[in-house]
Amino acid sequence: MKKAKMVLDKEFxxxxxxxxxxxxxxxxxxxAVYGGIYEPGHPSANEDGFRMxxxxxxxxxQIPIIRYPGGNFVSGYNWEDGVGPREQRRRxxxxxxxxxxxxxxxxxxxVDWAKLVNAKVMMAVNLGTRDIDAARNLVEYCNHPNGSYWSDxxxxxxxxxxHSIKTWCLGNEMDGPWQIGHKTAQEYGRIxxxxxxxxxxxxPSIELVLAGSSGTQMPTFPEWEATVLDQAYEHVDYISLHTYYGNRDNDTANFLASSLNMDEFIHTVVSTCDYVKAKRRSKKTIHLSFDEWNVWYHSNESDRKIEPWSIAPPQLEDIYTLEDALVVGTxxxxxxKRADRxxxxxxxxxxxxxxxxxxxxDGGAWKQTIYYPFLHASxxxxxxxxxPAISSPKxxxxxxxxxxxxxxxxxxxxAHExxxxxxxxxxxxEALLLDVDVRGFANYEVVEHIVLQNDDVKACNTAENPTAVVPHNVEIAQVDGGHLQCCLPRLSWNVIRFHKKTGSVRH
Known part of the structure; x- marks a missing residue:
C-alpha cells in the first residue's frame, strides 16, 4: 500500500x-428558477410558489450567499422587467x-427566497447592454430606505x-466574445x-466585485486583470475568477488532477493583484471572489438540441458521477488552501x-454526488x-x-475545539495509508471518519436511484503517540474529524 504523511500544527x-x-x-x-426553486402548484410549494x-x-x-441573476443572462437583463405587478411584466x-x-x-x-434559505444575495448588474445609470438605480431601489424615486x-x-444587499458584481465575463456587450479590457475597466x-x-457600505477573466484559457489572461484593475483598483474590493472542468477524454487520472490548474489560476490572479497594488503604491489589498466553479461537460451534447425560445427548458443538467464529486472535493x-485571499x-x-x-x-428533489463534499466542507x-506539510506519492x-x-x-x-x-x-x-502527525493537538481524538466512494467511478445518483453514491462512516482509527494512521480507499473523498477529549484541560 502506498503511504503519505501529513504534519499539522495550530501555529502554522x-x-x-x-x-x-x-x-x-x-x-x-x-x-434553475422555473421548475427548480419556483414551481407554483407543486405539492411542497408555499404561498409564494417556492418549492419547500x-x-x-x-x-x-448552510449556504451564506447566493449570486443572482447571472451569469451570461445578466448581460442582457433589464432589472426593471422583474419588479412590480406580475401581470404587467414583459416577456x-x-x-x-x-x-x-x-x-x-x-x-x-x-430576496424573499434567499431569506427562506438563510442566505444573503450577491447581486450582479448588467454592464453589457446597460450602463452606469441602470446600475446605480438598482442599488437605490434595493438599498435606499425611502424618499427617492427608485426607493419609493x-x-x-x-x-x-x-433589501440592504451588501455585495455586488460589476457585470459578468466581459472578456468573453460570447457575452452580450463584450468589451475590451480598456472598455470594461472604464465603465x-x-x-x-x-x-x-x-x-457607501456596499462592496464590489470586478469581473476577471473567464478562465485561464482566455488569450487575454492575465493581461485583462492587470488592465481592469489598473483602472478600477481603488473603487472595487474583489476580482472574480471562473473555471469549469470536464472529463471529455475519459481519462480519470488526468481529470482528477484538474485542481492543479485551479491552484495556478488563483496564484496568477493573486500575483497580478499584488503587482497592480505595488504599481499604484496602494495600501489596499484586492481579494478574490471565485464566483463560478464546478464540473461541467455531461450535458454539452443534449444542450445543442434544445428548441430555441422555449420557456425554462432543461439546460446544463449534468448528472454527476463519483469522479466528479472527487474533483469538486479537490x-x-x-x-x-488560499483562504488568505x-x-x-x-x-x-x-x-x-x-x-x-x-x-x-411535480415530483421529488434529490442530491447529486457533488452535494456531499460541498455539504461536508460547508x-x-x-x-x-x-x-500542512504533506509528503505524498505523485x-x-x-x-x-x-x-x-x-x-x-x-x-x-x-471555538468548538x-x-x-x-x-x-x-x-x-490502490488505497492510501495516511500518517497524520497531530502532536500539536494534544488530547484530541478522532470522532468520525466519513468516506464517499464507490467501486464504480462512474456511479451516479438519479431520480430513480438517489442513494447510489452516498457517504458512509468507517471504523475510527485511534491517535497513538501523537500520530493517526488511517486508510483512504482508492478514489475517495474523506472527512476525518477530531475533537478535544471531554474533561481534558484547556491551555
Missing part, C-alpha cells in the same frame, strides 16, 4: 475561512441562452424595508470604474443547472485553515506532472 496557518467561500449561484437559466423540498436541501448546505427574448424569460421571478422574489418604487411594490463610483455614492481544497466563492449552480440538487416536475470547514498525466495522490487540507475551529481534515485519494487503483 493560512488564514481564517470566510464563510462566504461556501456560496452558490442561481441564474435565470434552464430550470428544495428549500430544505439548500438549508442543509423577453433571452439572448444568452436563447429562451423566453417570463420575468415571473425578479429581484424582490429572489420599491416601497410601492410592497417592500417598505430596504466598471465609473459604475463602481456611482454605486458607492448611492450606498476544488474545495484549492479554495481553502479567496474570500468568496460560488458553486455554479445550485438547482438543476450543473447543480448539487435536482428536481422533477458544515465542518469553518475556522482557521492550517498550513503521478504524471497528459496535462499535468507531479500530481500528488493525496490532496488534503485541515481546518482548526478553536474541533480539527477537520478533508482528503482525496486520487489513486485509481
Amino acid at each position: 496557518h493560512v488564514g481564517e475561512v470566510d464563510y462566504r467561500v461556501y456560496g452558490s449561484f442561481i441564474e435565470h437559466l434552464g430550470r 423540498d428544495v428549500v430544505e436541501l439548500v438549508r442543509a448546505l 423577453r427574448l433571452e439572448l444568452a441562452w436563447r429562451t423566453i424569460e417570463t420575468n415571473e421571478i425578479g429581484t424582490n422574489e429572489f 418604487l420599491r416601497v410601492s411594490h410592497g417592500y417598505r424595508q430596504p 466598471a470604474s465609473e459604475a463602481a463610483k456611482s454605486m458607492k455614492w448611492v450606498d 476544488m474545495l481544497i484549492s479554495l481553502l 479567496v474570500k468568496m466563492a460560488s458553486l455554479a449552480q445550485l438547482v438543476n443547472v450543473i447543480a448539487p440538487i435536482m428536481t422533477t416536475q 458544515r465542518y470547514g469553518r475556522g482557521k485553515v492550517l498550513r 503521478y504524471d498525466t497528459k496535462d499535468f506532472t507531479d500530481v500528488p495522490i493525496l490532496e488534503a487540507i485541515a481546518i482548526f475551529n478553536e 474541533e480539527l477537520t481534515i478533508f482528503a482525496v485519494n486520487r489513486d485509481v487503483n
Whole structure:
C-alpha cells in the first residue's frame, strides 16, 4: 500500500475561512428558477410558489450567499422587467441562452427566497447592454430606505424595508466574445470604474466585485486583470475568477488532477493583484471572489438540441458521477488552501443547472454526488485553515506532472475545539495509508471518519436511484503517540474529524 504523511500544527496557518467561500449561484437559466426553486402548484410549494423540498436541501448546505441573476443572462437583463405587478411584466427574448424569460421571478422574489434559505444575495448588474445609470438605480431601489424615486418604487411594490444587499458584481465575463456587450479590457475597466463610483455614492457600505477573466484559457489572461484593475483598483474590493472542468477524454487520472490548474489560476490572479497594488503604491489589498466553479461537460451534447425560445427548458443538467464529486472535493481544497485571499466563492449552480440538487416536475428533489463534499466542507470547514506539510506519492498525466495522490487540507475551529481534515485519494487503483502527525493537538481524538466512494467511478445518483453514491462512516482509527494512521480507499473523498477529549484541560 502506498503511504503519505501529513504534519499539522495550530501555529502554522493560512488564514481564517470566510464563510462566504461556501456560496452558490442561481441564474435565470434552464430550470434553475422555473421548475427548480419556483414551481407554483407543486405539492411542497408555499404561498409564494417556492418549492419547500428544495428549500430544505439548500438549508442543509448552510449556504451564506447566493449570486443572482447571472451569469451570461445578466448581460442582457433589464432589472426593471422583474419588479412590480406580475401581470404587467414583459416577456423577453433571452439572448444568452436563447429562451423566453417570463420575468415571473425578479429581484424582490429572489430576496424573499434567499431569506427562506438563510442566505444573503450577491447581486450582479448588467454592464453589457446597460450602463452606469441602470446600475446605480438598482442599488437605490434595493438599498435606499425611502424618499427617492427608485426607493419609493420599491416601497410601492410592497417592500417598505430596504433589501440592504451588501455585495455586488460589476457585470459578468466581459472578456468573453460570447457575452452580450463584450468589451475590451480598456472598455470594461472604464465603465466598471465609473459604475463602481456611482454605486458607492448611492450606498457607501456596499462592496464590489470586478469581473476577471473567464478562465485561464482566455488569450487575454492575465493581461485583462492587470488592465481592469489598473483602472478600477481603488473603487472595487474583489476580482472574480471562473473555471469549469470536464472529463471529455475519459481519462480519470488526468481529470482528477484538474485542481492543479485551479491552484495556478488563483496564484496568477493573486500575483497580478499584488503587482497592480505595488504599481499604484496602494495600501489596499484586492481579494478574490471565485464566483463560478464546478464540473461541467455531461450535458454539452443534449444542450445543442434544445428548441430555441422555449420557456425554462432543461439546460446544463449534468448528472454527476463519483469522479466528479472527487474533483469538486479537490476544488474545495484549492479554495481553502488560499483562504488568505479567496474570500468568496460560488458553486455554479445550485438547482438543476450543473447543480448539487435536482428536481422533477411535480415530483421529488434529490442530491447529486457533488452535494456531499460541498455539504461536508460547508458544515465542518469553518475556522482557521492550517498550513500542512504533506509528503505524498505523485503521478504524471497528459496535462499535468507531479500530481500528488493525496490532496488534503485541515481546518482548526478553536471555538468548538474541533480539527477537520478533508482528503482525496486520487489513486485509481490502490488505497492510501495516511500518517497524520497531530502532536500539536494534544488530547484530541478522532470522532468520525466519513468516506464517499464507490467501486464504480462512474456511479451516479438519479431520480430513480438517489442513494447510489452516498457517504458512509468507517471504523475510527485511534491517535497513538501523537500520530493517526488511517486508510483512504482508492478514489475517495474523506472527512476525518477530531475533537478535544471531554474533561481534558484547556491551555
